[in-house]
Every structure is written in C-alpha cells, then in structure tokens.
Amino acid sequence: MKTLFVRAATESLGLEYLSAALRARGHETSLVYEPLLFDSFRLRLPFFEPESAARTARRVVAQNPGLVGFSAESDHFPWALAVAREIKRLSRVPVIFGGVHPSTAPEAALARPEVDLLCVGDGEKAICALADRLAAGQGPEGIDNIWFKRNGVPVTGPVRLETGLDSLAFPDKDLFFREYPGFVLDTYSIITGRGCPNACTYCHNSSMRRVLSRLGCRDNFLRRRSVANVLEELTAAKKKYGFRRVSFCDDLFISDPAWLEEFAAAYPRRIGLPFFCNIHPADADQRAVALLKAAGATAVNMGVQTVSETLRRECLGRAESTEASVKALRLLEQAGLFVYTNFIFGLPGQDGGEMERVAAFAAANPAGFHDVNWLRYYPGTALLEKARKSGLLPEGDAKAVEEGAFSVPYGHGGHSYTPERARLRNMVFLASLLPGPAARFALSKRLWRFLPAFSLRLPAIASRALWARLRGNRNPYPNFSLAGSLRYFLHYLLVVYSVRAAAPAVRAVRRAFVTARGALFLAGLLDARRAARYAVYFIERRVLRRKIPGMAAFAATFACQCRCGACSSGTFRELFSDRVMNREKALARLEELARLGVPRVHFTGGENTLVPFLPELAAFCARAGMTVFVETNGLRVTGELVLELKQAGLACLNVSLDAAAAGAHDRARGLPGCHAAALNALALARKHGLPAMASCYATRESAADGSLPALLAAAAAAGASAVRILPPVPSGSWADRFEELSLSASDREAVLAAAFSSPVPALDRTGLVDCELSSAYKIMVLPDGSLAPCEHLPYIFTGSEKLAVAAVIASAYSENSFGPATACWPRNKAWRAAHPEASRGRVVYLPVPAVGRAG
Known part of the structure; x- marks a missing residue:
C-alpha cells in the first residue's frame, strides 16, 4: 500500500x-x-x-x-x-x-x-x-x-x-532528497535521542511528557541511541550522499557526559565533518566544551531566554543562573565555536526594563548571534495553563492555541509582538554586530527607539555568519549554509514560484487553444445550409431580439436500458415510463421548430435508438437545415444504424462515456457491457466516417485523481472525433453530493489542463455561463408533445402538448417565470434554495397564459 x-x-x-x-x-x-x-x-x-x-x-x-x-x-x-x-x-x-x-x-x-x-x-x-x-x-x-x-x-x-531506538531503521533520507537534494547535501540532519531531561514550561518536550503521563504512558521519556548506532548511520549516509556538515537536532546534545566522551573519541575518526548541536548552559562546563571542540563542533545553539533569574525559575521552570550562561559563553568563545543564543520577549511579568537588560547582556557578552524570539504559547505546556488561569490569555485565545487556529510563529510575533518590543529586539540583533562600547552607548541613550519595527534578523544573522567565515570559521551554521539557503530559495523561486506566477498567462493560452480547437470541430460539422441557418438565427435573436431557442432538446422517449445513478431524466422517466412519441406528432413538432428558426436539435431523453423512426426524424431536421445531434449509450448502435444516420444527415453522434475503466463506467450505468458498447459505437462511427463525440462529466474527484485525462485518452483511442466535458448536475445519486462534486476554480484548472492535453478536441463546458432561459435560450419537447424549459429542470408547461411551440415561447418565457439570467439554474445553489420544488424529484407544472393551439 x-x-x-x-x-x-x-x-x-x-x-x-x-x-x-x-x-x-x-x-x-x-x-x-x-x-x-x-x-x-x-x-x-x-x-x-x-x-x-x-x-x-x-x-x-x-x-x-x-x-x-x-x-x-x-x-x-x-x-x-x-x-x-x-x-x-x-x-x-x-x-x-x-x-x-x-x-x-x-x-x-x-x-x-x-x-x-x-x-x-x-x-x-x-x-x-x-x-x-x-x-x-x-x-x-x-x-x-x-x-x-x-x-x-x-x-x-x-x-x-519506542524504547529501543537502535532497533529502528535509519531515516529514509531519500524521501526529501528526491524532492530537493540540498536537504541532505548541504547539511545532514540527524537525531541521537528522543525526549529531554528538563521540564521547561514553554517547550514541547514538557508538554509531551505531561500528555503522556495523563494518558497513562509509563515508558521512559528520555531515550538515547548508542554512539555506535549513530556513527553507523552517518557512515552509510556520508558514503551515499557526500554531505559537507552535520546538524544534530537533539534538544540537548551534551546532557550525558559519558555518551559525549565516547562520541568525541569516535566521531572525528569515523566521520570527521564539522557539526552543529543544541546545548544547555548548565551542561557547558570546561570538559564538555573541550569535547565538543575536539569532536569537530563549529556552531552551537544555547537557550538563555531571560536575564532575570526569577523569571527563568518561576515562569520558565529553569534553575540555572545567569552567571552559568555567561561562563558558558566565555568557554565557547575561547574554543572558537559560533554561538547562537536565544531569548524570549513578552514573557508574563517581563517589563521593558528587563528586556533592555537582555540587550545590555548581549552587548556585554559577545556571541556569534544573540537571537530573540517572541513568546508563543503552545498546546499542552505549563506556560499556557498558567496564562489561562491567570487571565493573561483569554479563554478563546487559549482554545485557539489548542485547536491549532493560531498560526503566527514565534519568529514573527507569536502572542507578544508590539512595535516597541520589536525595536528593542532589533537592538539585541545589532548588539551582535556593533563593538561593545558602541552597543552600550546606544543602549544608554535609548537610541533603539529610533530603529525600525520591522525585523532586522535576517540581514543581521547573515552578516554575523559572513564575519565568522572571514575570521576562519567556515561552518557557523545550524543547518543550511548561507549559500545553501540561497540555493534553496532560488531553486523553489525559479522552479516552482515562477511557474505559478506565469500560470494566469498559461491558463489564458490554454483556454484560447481549447476554445479554438473546439470551435473548429463544431464549425467542421456545418455545411452551407447549416451555416446559413445559424447566421439567420443570430440576426433574428441578437439583432432583432426575437425569442428563438438556440437549441431544442427532443425527447421522443425516456425509455432506457440503463439506470444511471446520476441521470437527470429520472423525474421525466417516472412520468412517461417507456412511452415513445407518436411519429406524426414528432414530425409535427420538428416542423414547428424548423419554421421557428431553431438552428440545432439534440435528440436526448432516454435512449434515442429505442425510437424506431429515429433516422427519419434526423433526416427531416437535416433537410430543414438544422444541425442534428443524437445522444446514445451505444447499446443498440450497429454499423447499419450508423450508416442510416449518416445518410439521414446527422451532424454528430454523442456517445456517453463515464470512465476509462469498464468497471467504473458500468457501475455508473447500472448495467454490465455499457462500456464496451460505448467504445464500439465510437469505433463504428469512425469506421463509417460519421463524426462522433464522447460526452462525459467532470467532478471534483475526476478532476483531481487523474481519471479525466485517462477518459479523454480512452475516448480518442476508441474513435471519438471530440469530447464534450460537462459539469455535474444535482440529480439522482448526485443530488445529495452535489456541493461535494461541484467544480471549484482550481478544479476547473485541472479540467482545462486535461482538455488542453486531450488527443482530440475537447469542448470544455464546465465554465457555467449565464443561461438566458427567460429569453427562450432553449426548449425541450417531451414524449407526449408537451414542452419543458430545460432538460435538467422538472418543469413542464401546463397543457403545452396542445399548444403551438411559438405560442408557448411568446407567452411563457419571461423574467416573471424564471427571473434574471443565472449561471445555469439547476446548478445554482441560491436558485435551488429559492426553488425547493426543483429538488423534490416530482414534476412541477408551470402555468401558461391562454394562447393558440398547435398547428
């Protein structure tokens, strides 16, 4: 798996x-x-x-x-x-x-x-x-x-x-190496233990220990790998990757003197690379610092957090003195190690004077870089509970911490940012750069008040690292080097973010290509008579503003061999069952549509091939100059039928294809063999020279899981001349899942990418446009000759089976009936909420003012 x-x-x-x-x-x-x-x-x-x-x-x-x-x-x-x-x-x-x-x-x-x-x-x-x-x-x-x-x-x-850490497999560095080799090549990150001996109130280690205790876990929290096991991992990894330095990510690397002695004796001989580690000032005595230096350490990180021993003890749960930090800094400086110190601004009970004393400490005690982070509360910590109980942190804010709703890192403000503190924080950073007397003078005159509030951390730390390199320490880094950090940033900026920045232009080009390709396919279906009819239609509808449907959906029957779970004709099928329209009635309705100037007819409904006189209907439309499409599931399509429809003047055969895989398609159709029949219909159409279009739906799932491109490829391989991609409809089994299946803007990007890469033209119809239903954009003819406004809406015009098409259009289509233009009525959430009757699965009859009878 x-x-x-x-x-x-x-x-x-x-x-x-x-x-x-x-x-x-x-x-x-x-x-x-x-x-x-x-x-x-x-x-x-x-x-x-x-x-x-x-x-x-x-x-x-x-x-x-x-x-x-x-x-x-x-x-x-x-x-x-x-x-x-x-x-x-x-x-x-x-x-x-x-x-x-x-x-x-x-x-x-x-x-x-x-x-x-x-x-x-x-x-x-x-x-x-x-x-x-x-x-x-x-x-x-x-x-x-x-x-x-x-x-x-x-x-x-x-x-x-996990109590036996030596028994664990070495970490799979390839997981991140494959993503970006610099994760390993620049610095190899490794951990030699889990847990921590201390109980600092702000740290995840203490919160983890508290949670484990509450949950009844009695295993040892502090665990350490053997030196031999650590060196075995590093030896194998060094041979495989050839990295240049090591970063030990343990929270406290030197807390076990015996382990450190063994490590310092073996590491230089076995590995011999510079390394970074985290230390505690109470552990950094003369012997420990000498061992770090002898082993090859070039940089360390040491938490001081505050210069107030009262705050450190009572607020942070740390017992060491400030003098211990001073001694550790001196020892580390004498050993030539680059030291990062950490302080926290915004602690409970910490006033401005104490923060100024932190800056004075930084000026008086040189280090590689004195860093300051903001107080940021984390879940499960004793400090969070203390702030909650004291009212320092409102209950709502505390809950936001526990629920993960708060996301400002401690490096960027946490819970304690103020502009004044930010300026003083920058003073601490500058204390690492300025000569001691200059830093002390700036503090005595409170010149830090004139510093900017935006953070100077990045340029300050980079400057200190460069200065250390000039003075001979080639590796003053905790993980990425300066060059490695720059390479990482530029890699993703150029490889990832530049591509994303160009995405709008790329989308526009793709959209233009897909649209033009689809338009050329549709234009290729037009002969001179069809093109002339469209031209007349355009003038009459757009220039003369006449109510003429651009498309008539003609359902001569709703009978169908399939039982598609998401079928949008379920309501009509329940009403009409397997009824097939009378031949004379069908021809009469088609003649009305022809006289009206309708340019396109889609034979839809149930399965059109169950209508015995389908070729005759198609021929009638073609003679009138109408562009004719026939929708089919393919089950009854034969070579003979394809030839009949071609000779009748059919413009395009639309074959429903729900999935590239037979099982998925047949499950959606509720009938085995449908997939094979659909592919066979497309193949027969190509064999006999009849344009055929595979018709499919795109959902959030198919847009994301790669199945849509596979479907388009399968359709093309079977013989489709083009593919029509439709958005989901709120009907059948999709009605309750419609919001889940509907396409977001990002989903439509995936659909566009699939359409762009399609082997055949793809007509992407997933971008819903304002449907001008109120101006008779379309009309549907039902098996009894009655009329409906849309194939996806359960509406029928009352008594329309006895009324003329033109009369119904003239009197029943208006904004009073349907409201203003909407981006596809049945797919519009607001419209469905305002018209619950459209979702109940029952036919709704719309009143029609008194008009003339059908001729």
Whole structure:
C-alpha cells in the first residue's frame, strides 16, 4: 500500500523515520512537499501564497495513495488542516495526523472533521500496523498510539513509546532528497535521542511528557541511541550522499557526559565533518566544551531566554543562573565555536526594563548571534495553563492555541509582538554586530527607539555568519549554509514560484487553444445550409431580439436500458415510463421548430435508438437545415444504424462515456457491457466516417485523481472525433453530493489542463455561463408533445402538448417565470434554495397564459 506524506517548509526527520519503517515492511511511500517560501519561519508574507492548500491537495490526490499522513507543528497546523480539508473534498482516502501539535492536543486534533486518524507520540510501529490493516481491508482497532473515529465518535487507546531506538531503521533520507537534494547535501540532519531531561514550561518536550503521563504512558521519556548506532548511520549516509556538515537536532546534545566522551573519541575518526548541536548552559562546563571542540563542533545553539533569574525559575521552570550562561559563553568563545543564543520577549511579568537588560547582556557578552524570539504559547505546556488561569490569555485565545487556529510563529510575533518590543529586539540583533562600547552607548541613550519595527534578523544573522567565515570559521551554521539557503530559495523561486506566477498567462493560452480547437470541430460539422441557418438565427435573436431557442432538446422517449445513478431524466422517466412519441406528432413538432428558426436539435431523453423512426426524424431536421445531434449509450448502435444516420444527415453522434475503466463506467450505468458498447459505437462511427463525440462529466474527484485525462485518452483511442466535458448536475445519486462534486476554480484548472492535453478536441463546458432561459435560450419537447424549459429542470408547461411551440415561447418565457439570467439554474445553489420544488424529484407544472393551439 502507498502512504503519501505531506510536509511544508522544512525537512522532517519524523516522516523520514516513518517512511523507513514502512519501506522495511514492504509498503510504498512518497512525499508531497510545499516550500511555502513566503509563509514560514524564515519569511512571512502569506499573501504571496494563494491557493497553496488547494494546489497541494490536488498533487496528493493525483498520486492515488492508500493513506495520507501529515506531521504538523502548531505553526503549520492550520495549513495542514486546509490541505486535508481539500483532500476530503476530492477523495475518500483516509487522512492521519501526527507530530508535535496533534500529540500535545490529541483530543482537539481528533475532533477536527479533516482528521480521520491520529498518531499520538512515536509512530514507527503504529504506522506499519495501520498500513498492514488498511492494505488487508481491515480497520485500525487495537493499534497502540492510533486513535480514530467510529461513526464520528472518537476511539482512543493506549500510547507507548519506542524504547529501543537502535532497533529502528535509519531515516529514509531519500524521501526529501528526491524532492530537493540540498536537504541532505548541504547539511545532514540527524537525531541521537528522543525526549529531554528538563521540564521547561514553554517547550514541547514538557508538554509531551505531561500528555503522556495523563494518558497513562509509563515508558521512559528520555531515550538515547548508542554512539555506535549513530556513527553507523552517518557512515552509510556520508558514503551515499557526500554531505559537507552535520546538524544534530537533539534538544540537548551534551546532557550525558559519558555518551559525549565516547562520541568525541569516535566521531572525528569515523566521520570527521564539522557539526552543529543544541546545548544547555548548565551542561557547558570546561570538559564538555573541550569535547565538543575536539569532536569537530563549529556552531552551537544555547537557550538563555531571560536575564532575570526569577523569571527563568518561576515562569520558565529553569534553575540555572545567569552567571552559568555567561561562563558558558566565555568557554565557547575561547574554543572558537559560533554561538547562537536565544531569548524570549513578552514573557508574563517581563517589563521593558528587563528586556533592555537582555540587550545590555548581549552587548556585554559577545556571541556569534544573540537571537530573540517572541513568546508563543503552545498546546499542552505549563506556560499556557498558567496564562489561562491567570487571565493573561483569554479563554478563546487559549482554545485557539489548542485547536491549532493560531498560526503566527514565534519568529514573527507569536502572542507578544508590539512595535516597541520589536525595536528593542532589533537592538539585541545589532548588539551582535556593533563593538561593545558602541552597543552600550546606544543602549544608554535609548537610541533603539529610533530603529525600525520591522525585523532586522535576517540581514543581521547573515552578516554575523559572513564575519565568522572571514575570521576562519567556515561552518557557523545550524543547518543550511548561507549559500545553501540561497540555493534553496532560488531553486523553489525559479522552479516552482515562477511557474505559478506565469500560470494566469498559461491558463489564458490554454483556454484560447481549447476554445479554438473546439470551435473548429463544431464549425467542421456545418455545411452551407447549416451555416446559413445559424447566421439567420443570430440576426433574428441578437439583432432583432426575437425569442428563438438556440437549441431544442427532443425527447421522443425516456425509455432506457440503463439506470444511471446520476441521470437527470429520472423525474421525466417516472412520468412517461417507456412511452415513445407518436411519429406524426414528432414530425409535427420538428416542423414547428424548423419554421421557428431553431438552428440545432439534440435528440436526448432516454435512449434515442429505442425510437424506431429515429433516422427519419434526423433526416427531416437535416433537410430543414438544422444541425442534428443524437445522444446514445451505444447499446443498440450497429454499423447499419450508423450508416442510416449518416445518410439521414446527422451532424454528430454523442456517445456517453463515464470512465476509462469498464468497471467504473458500468457501475455508473447500472448495467454490465455499457462500456464496451460505448467504445464500439465510437469505433463504428469512425469506421463509417460519421463524426462522433464522447460526452462525459467532470467532478471534483475526476478532476483531481487523474481519471479525466485517462477518459479523454480512452475516448480518442476508441474513435471519438471530440469530447464534450460537462459539469455535474444535482440529480439522482448526485443530488445529495452535489456541493461535494461541484467544480471549484482550481478544479476547473485541472479540467482545462486535461482538455488542453486531450488527443482530440475537447469542448470544455464546465465554465457555467449565464443561461438566458427567460429569453427562450432553449426548449425541450417531451414524449407526449408537451414542452419543458430545460432538460435538467422538472418543469413542464401546463397543457403545452396542445399548444403551438411559438405560442408557448411568446407567452411563457419571461423574467416573471424564471427571473434574471443565472449561471445555469439547476446548478445554482441560491436558485435551488429559492426553488425547493426543483429538488423534490416530482414534476412541477408551470402555468401558461391562454394562447393558440398547435398547428
């Protein structure tokens, strides 16, 4: 079975571990990655990311996976939900969420309608067991860590952790390498353990520990791989990929002195590449820093968070002193390591004076780069609960955090941005660039008040990294190098975003091509008489403003061998059953249409080939100069009938084709053999030189899953001269699913792409135009000779079987009857809501003012 993972903005080690586990079990995996260049931790200009969720969902559904998985942090949880929502609209594939946010707010995550299943905590064993069950057609019951919904009711279960990390398959780096090689070639990201020994109130580790305890999990939270296992992964990966540096993504890399001693002795000999890691100031004593230096570390990240020991202890749950951070910085600077420090602005109880002291700390204690992030509350953290109970964070805002509705990252404002704090934040950044005396002078004069409020973080950090390189540290980076970051940005900007920017122009060209190709096909159906009749019609209707239908739908019968679930003729069929129109009545009605100047007749209804005198009717229309189309399911089409219709003057045979696959088509038609008959009808038409058009519907599902292009290709291969693509109608089994099936703007883009690539002309009719029904744009003739305004509406003009067509058109068609022009009445949601009688499946009779009888 194929599991497809969806990820935005960054590489995910978690997904790589899940992919490796699934592949080891014999399952297939793939990735859909959305870079979100302008809506990530690096850069936040979300107005440059329109339609990213819909676009991503279409890419997912096009791969036809058996399971779709999201690993979501809180900052991108709303985006992941939007993608999942669109996937649910396009497909019935099950969707599972996991990762930090769903695991720290599992009840709220599972309550989301976009989420079918939830993986709480570690997922390697759970995802494999789930994939095995789904591949076997079984449910998810009884799998540790997998929560799900049964009939909309949450079903929870026990949660266990992976305690033997050395037994796990190494992460599947190819998952992201195939997407963008720079994810691996620039820096190899690796994790040597899971969990954390500390209990910081703002961190996901402490919230995860709290949730696991609440759920009854007693497994050890802090786990570490052996040094040998870590080096085995790096050795194999270095040989395969040839990367240049390593980033250890553990939250605390040096918390275990014995492990660090063993690592420092072996890593330089086995791997010998520069690396980055995260450390805690309390762990960074002289021995630990010496081991880091000896092992090959070139950059570290160290959280200080605040210079107030009271705030650090009481608000953040950290016991180390500020002096410990100062000592660690000095040791790290003496060792030549590039140090990133982290502070938080906006902490509860933190005033402006304390934030100025942070800036003074940065000026007095040089580091590679002093970074400041905004306070951002995350689900399950003790800090969130404290803010909620104290009233610092309103209940509505706290719920938004838990439900994933808040998405401003801590790098871009979080919950604590103010312009004044932003200016002081920039002062901290500049303290890393300015000489100490200059920074202290600027602080003493409070010159930071004149700094801009927009963030200077990006240019400041880039400047510090370049300065470090000039001073001899070639690798002062946490993950991507400066060049690697630029290559990543330019790659997606040129390969992805430039294509998207050109999309409107590309769509316009495609639309013009598809339209012109379709118009040429239709023009090719016209001989001199048909063209002359259209010209007269145009003058009379558009210039002289006469009420003349441009098309007459002629239903001589509603009898049909099929029982299509979405048939729009069900209401009429129930009324007329298998009745066939009297021959004389049919010819009389056609003569009226001819006299009126109608240029086109579509023989529709049920199955037209069940009308024994169909060729005679077609010949009558053709002699009058009308362009004639016959709709058929193909079941009764023979070579002899095709020749008869061709000789009668039929312009085009329209053959219904619902799917490229026989099973899907026959299920839709409710009768085996329909698919073969449809293809046979198209082949016979091509053999005998009769233009034939395959007629199909495009839904959200077929627009997304790739079945529409396959259908167009199958129609062309069978012999179709063209294909007509129609939007779904709210009838039959589609009535209750109409909103789900209806095409959005993005769906129509997919239809346009399919039409553009079609081997034969494709008449894309999915763009609904204002239907001028009130001005008699069309008319329908029923088996008893009565008249209806539209084949998709259950309306019949009262007593019209005895009335002249021209008289009914003159008196019954008006805005009083139908209202102003609407983009297809039966497909218009507002119109259907205002006319519930149109959806009840029963005929509605429309009054007709007293007029003359039929002649």
